[in-house]
Amino acid sequence: MKGSRMELRRSRTTRLKTASALLGAALLLGACGNGGDGGESTAEEPASGGAPAAPGAEDNSLTLIALQDPGTLDYVNNNQTALILWIPGNVVEPLVYFDDAGEPEPAVAESWDISDDQTTYTFTIRETTFSNDDPVTADDVVYSLTSMQESPISTYAAAYGAVESITAVDERTVEVELERPSQAFFQGMGGMSGLIQPESAADGIATNPIGTGPYVLDNYATDDQLAFSVNEDYWGEAPSIEDVTVRIIPDGTAALNALSAGEVDVFPVITIDLWERLTTEGFDESFNLVTYPQVGEMLYVAFNSTQAPFDEPEARQALAQAFNREDILAAFNAPWGADATCDFGLEDTSWFAPESAEACPHPSDLDAATGAISAAGLDTQSVEFTSLSDVPDLSLPADILVAQLQQVGADIDRNAIELARYSQTVFQARPPQFGITVMSSAAPITGFACESPDQAGWTTYCSQEFTELLNEADSAESIEEYDDRMAAANEVLKEDAVIVPLAAKNGVGLFHPDLQGWQEPRIMVDIQFKNLHW
Numbered sequence: 001m002k003g004s005r006m007e008l009r010r011s012r013t014t015r016l017k018t019a020s021a022l023l024g025a026a027l028l029l030g031a032c033g034n035g036g037d038g039g040e041s042t043a044e045e046p047a048s049g050g051a052p053a054a055p056g057a058e059d060n061s062l063t064l065i066a067l068q069d070p071g072t073l074d075y076v077n078n079n080q081t082a083l084i085l086w087i088p089g090n091v092v093e094p095l096v097y098f099d100d101a102g103e104p105e106p107a108v109a110e111s112w113d114i115s116d117d118q119t120t121y122t123f124t125i126r127e128t129t130f131s132n133d134d135p136v137t138a139d140d141v142v143y144s145l146t147s148m149q150e151s152p153i154s155t156y157a158a159a160y161g162a163v164e165s166i167t168a169v170d171e172r173t174v175e176v177e178l179e180r181p182s183q184a185f186f187q188g189m190g191g192m193s194g195l196i197q198p199e200s201a202a203d204g205i206a207t208n209p210i211g212t213g214p215y216v217l218d219n220y221a222t223d224d225q226l227a228f229s230v231n232e233d234y235w236g237e238a239p240s241i242e243d244v245t246v247r248i249i250p251d252g253t254a255a256l257n258a259l260s261a262g263e264v265d266v267f268p269v270i271t272i273d274l275w276e277r278l279t280t281e282g283f284d285e286s287f288n289l290v291t292y293p294q295v296g297e298m299l300y301v302a303f304n305s306t307q308a309p310f311d312e313p314e315a316r317q318a319l320a321q322a323f324n325r326e327d328i329l330a331a332f333n334a335p336w337g338a339d340a341t342c343d344f345g346l347e348d349t350s351w352f353a354p355e356s357a358e359a360c361p362h363p364s365d366l367d368a369a370t371g372a373i374s375a376a377g378l379d380t381q382s383v384e385f386t387s388l389s390d391v392p393d394l395s396l397p398a399d400i401l402v403a404q405l406q407q408v409g410a411d412i413d414r415n416a417i418e419l420a421r422y423s424q425t426v427f428q429a430r431p432p433q434f435g436i437t438v439m440s441s442a443a444p445i446t447g448f449a450c451e452s453p454d455q456a457g458w459t460t461y462c463s464q465e466f467t468e469l470l471n472e473a474d475s476a477e478s479i480e481e482y483d484d485r486m487a488a489a490n491e492v493l494k495e496d497a498v499i500v501p502l503a504a505k506n507g508v509g510l511f512h513p514d515l516q517g518w519q520e521p522r523i524m525v526d527i528q529f530k531n532l533h534w
Helices: 138-149 154-160 183-188 199-204 252-260 272-280 313-320 325-332 366-375 392-407 419-428 464-474 479-496
Strands: 061-066 096-098 104-106 109-114 120-125 163-170 173-178 215-221 225-230 243-248 288-303 338-340 383-388 412-417 436-441 499-511
Touching: 061 252, 104 109, 120 138, 138 154, 138 163, 138 173, 138 199, 154 183, 183 464, 252 272, 272 325, 272 392, 272 499, 288 313, 313 366, 325 338, 325 392, 325 499, 383 392, 383 419, 392 412, 392 436, 412 419, 464 479
Parallel strands: 061 243, 383 412, 383 436
Antiparallel strands: 096 104, 109 120, 120 173, 163 173, 215 225, 225 243, 288 436, 288 499, 338 499
């Protein structure tokens, strides 16, 4: 069944999220997302003449803003948002792409065959070269897929959970054998899990990743910029814009000033702490304001269920009733930027629903929360709330949540710490060393599964029922069965209240009104340069 996905076709709202879960470093941008569809986005039209002259229009170049230096470009072993925004798709391509209807399209693989039982995938590799002039071979593909299979980033490796073997049949053919059908595998081949690099250049990936993409990285200057130019040997249609510069400006105010002064063309990922200014200072009138879920994140509370009192469902459920999601959205003062929800999934997941009494097993109810907290003894037992002090996207929600918990009588001990210490205390500690925390991530719902309690990470959610439902979803042979199992897993997650969703945040960006061709991300949160033009 060459080039088809059989029954497993999906729309934008049902595409499986197999892209990267957030570990610590992705928080530095505070805006992340998982795999998208490549469809062109609709933006609000700015007021005529409001924007400064575009700096890149005259010489057919483009300058964008990044709020953080990636530190490394090794996408196999790292999943920082600041890295994933620029390298995938532009420099390094996956084995396949998926269009806005979820249909696979050729990329490094020009075609593929899928066996009737969906356990054997045979990929025919495109006859082309990497940007360093090395030919793309089946051995390079095997090396790349095996590297991702062994990646320490769990959601990159997760796509290979059912894979038994990856073999080069000949110079241009790769065969992958699965022990069972897997939704995650083929979708992963269109995301981070499927990125293809030359084995000969793998040692330089941290500073100079090589791929088959429409652009090459000319220069990476730490804390300064990333500079790209057109890959003259690109196998596809040549991009319009010849040179792209990503300026690293860590200060949000300085970044907005650079945009308004006409020094840059695009500020594609804007953190929550700046949202209010976009409207109050008229940026939404001078520039195209674009919102899109792929670079969005879930905002949620995590309870450490490995320690008392959070090992008791009644205690978690009592505290969950104290969370007023609308108060948090009001603090952002950007009604277009987020939706209150009790489901763990962005707006482009099939089970997403806005907050409602029907959708929330533990809806906000101050009276009920006060009584339940007293009954659980949480008004006399100190409860630690660990939060980030140096990430505005998360310190603001933490302020509100702590006040809400105190309002219903909980004895809260606030522990606000910087990211480096937070990573050691929350992300890396085994068992985790915190009581309650608030987090924002692009992690798919699958990122919270673990097979047994001794594998518990900071998310601390090891539910046999939840894990079994996710495994059933991955093995599904139809999209209807997949959606049914994933929705059931979402209900288990909500009811147990170990992870308590609060809001689904959109990605938000500002684009010069003369710049055309913007498309939503295709590989997790990638900002695509190829189709942009003046």
